[in-house]
Amino acid sequence: MDAPDERRAKLERLRAAGGEPFPAGTGLPERRRIADLLAAHDPDATPRAVVTVAGRVTARRDHGNSQFVDLRDESGRVQVYLQKKALGEEAFARLADALDLGDVLAARGELSRTRLGEVTVFAQAAELLAKSLAQPPNEYFGVQDVELRYRQRYVDLIANPSSFARFRARSGLVDEARRFLQDRGFLEVETPMLHAIAGGATARPFVTHHNTLDIELYLRIAPELFLKRLLVGGFERVFEIGRNFRNEGLSPRHNPEFTMLEAYWAYARAGDWMTALEELLPRLVQRCALDPAGREAPGGARLRRGELVLDLSAPFARRRYGDLIREHAGADLFDVESLRQAAARQHLPVEGRSVAQLADDLFGSCVEDRLVQPTFVTDFPIALSPLAKASPEDPRTAERFELFVAGMEVANAFSELNDPDEQLRRFQEQVARKDPELPAAVDHDYVNALRHGMPPAAGIGIGIDRLTMLLTGAESIRDVILFPLLRPVAGA
Numbered sequence: 001m002d003a004p005d006e007r008r009a010k011l012e013r014l015r016a017a018g019g020e021p022f023p024a025g026t027g028l029p030e031r032r033r034i035a036d037l038l039a040a041h042d043p044d045a046t047p048r049a050v051v052t053v054a055g056r057v058t059a060r061r062d063h064g065n066s067q068f069v070d071l072r073d074e075s076g077r078v079q080v081y082l083q084k085k086a087l088g089e090e091a092f093a094r095l096a097d098a099l100d101l102g103d104v105l106a107a108r109g110e111l112s113r114t115r116l117g118e119v120t121v122f123a124q125a126a127e128l129l130a131k132s133l134a135q136p137p138n139e140y141f142g143v144q145d146v147e148l149r150y151r152q153r154y155v156d157l158i159a160n161p162s163s164f165a166r167f168r169a170r171s172g173l174v175d176e177a178r179r180f181l182q183d184r185g186f187l188e189v190e191t192p193m194l195h196a197i198a199g200g201a202t203a204r205p206f207v208t209h210h211n212t213l214d215i216e217l218y219l220r221i222a223p224e225l226f227l228k229r230l231l232v233g234g235f236e237r238v239f240e241i242g243r244n245f246r247n248e249g250l251s252p253r254h255n256p257e258f259t260m261l262e263a264y265w266a267y268a269r270a271g272d273w274m275t276a277l278e279e280l281l282p283r284l285v286q287r288c289a290l291d292p293a294g295r296e297a298p299g300g301a302r303l304r305r306g307e308l309v310l311d312l313s314a315p316f317a318r319r320r321y322g323d324l325i326r327e328h329a330g331a332d333l334f335d336v337e338s339l340r341q342a343a344a345r346q347h348l349p350v351e352g353r354s355v356a357q358l359a360d361d362l363f364g365s366c367v368e369d370r371l372v373q374p375t376f377v378t379d380f381p382i383a384l385s386p387l388a389k390a391s392p393e394d395p396r397t398a399e400r401f402e403l404f405v406a407g408m409e410v411a412n413a414f415s416e417l418n419d420p421d422e423q424l425r426r427f428q429e430q431v432a433r434k435d436p437e438l439p440a441a442v443d444h445d446y447v448n449a450l451r452h453g454m455p456p457a458a459g460i461g462i463g464i465d466r467l468t469m470l471l472t473g474a475e476s477i478r479d480v481i482l483f484p485l486l487r488p489v490a491g492a
Helices: 005-016 034-040 089-098 146-151 153-159 161-182 224-233 270-288 321-329 336-345 355-370 420-432 444-451 464-472
Strands: 050-062 066-073 076-083 104-113 119-130 207-210 215-219 237-245 257-266 302-305 308-311 317-320 375-378 400-405 408-415 457-463
Touching: 005 089, 034 050, 034 066, 034 076, 050 076, 050 119, 066 104, 076 089, 076 104, 089 119, 146 153, 153 161, 161 237, 161 257, 161 270, 161 464, 224 237, 224 257, 224 444, 224 457, 257 464, 270 400, 270 408, 270 457, 270 464, 317 321, 321 355, 321 375, 336 355, 408 464, 420 444, 457 464
Parallel strands: 076 119, 317 375
Antiparallel strands: 050 066, 050 104, 066 076, 104 119, 207 215, 237 257, 257 457, 302 308, 375 400, 400 408, 408 457
16 A cells, blocks of 8 residues: 655655665664563563653644653563653754554653653653555554455454454464374374375365476365374374465354364373363363453353353363254264254255265254254264274264364364274275265375274364454454455456
């Protein structure tokens, strides 16, 4: 966006007077974060501490021969007093003429209080570090235009402390989850983003081309098959936190590019991940949760979302997939005619849909929104779980669960299929269906890995974006992804 004429004129006057609106760095030494300085120094102490602060100008009050400005950095805000007598007439005049809301300023001086008692840096030196040529929002602490917030996240972060807090909370959540796994002996690894075969989940992939090798490749839809190859190789507990890409629709809960935590645990079963989640989620609530305004939520395992209170203390409820379909859709999970009739009642597509697809459609339409308090949904149809072991009690179902909270799936886990012949059969069945959301080719290398012997294991995928939505009260997945995918705007 073009700079307002007045700001551009100020920049030119500053340069003409020998000033530099974008210096290489501050000449004021020992800059520290504002919150750290305020915590370390008593403004009422004698002698007064001399401190250096730097940040964005968020308010400015002109009193002729002096100015009060508010500076904000990532940790907090402090008032700075700029006075002609302290800075010198020439330096003060140049700075006072150039300064605007949004500029980045450094100041060094004594930390004390004004006559009204506000903690203030009484500047003995000040330096403009970056001139803002764009007009800040009219309401500086509140960009309400949702489109603007997503397209210009930098403006959103400048203007909305709640957004800033939400992304700090997201980073803290990832750190806590990583620490939780590492404390239990899991090794963090990295696996390829470019796959020769799109596999590990049901989704339409993004396709790209490698020029030198002259082959089509796919942005990964899941790291699962590579992580399980590591179990074959001898690693017993591995995890990865990274981006997945699925060429599918946009919604408040779906973005084509998203972050997953996937972990694989040799000699474990799906139920072990239930126990782990019942430990992890209360810990995340206690350490990372925010209220919708971006303030830290009170301690404990409860989340308040308007009138709703979510209790994430253990144990979580456990419900069978088939029981939920019967209860809320009025259908028998393994009776195709019953599923067809239920789908028709819900005005869902029926023709050309398999039994598993009908069940999945009904679950999404009739069940998910009702799973408000934390609930483990167990015993999924084996047809919806091509990489999972069948349940010993009922081979029509998988030893699998998904965790739902507030109507959202936030985790998916199962006991891993490690029979190479059965896995090959399921892969071949998928390929034969010629569904664009299923693999178009058998991953023979993965089957070969299983032939070398993969120990019994359980894997889990946790959606970092949805978990962040849950813990911060965000209404849309775009609120927790710094730069969500948007349709390009001409001239933007």
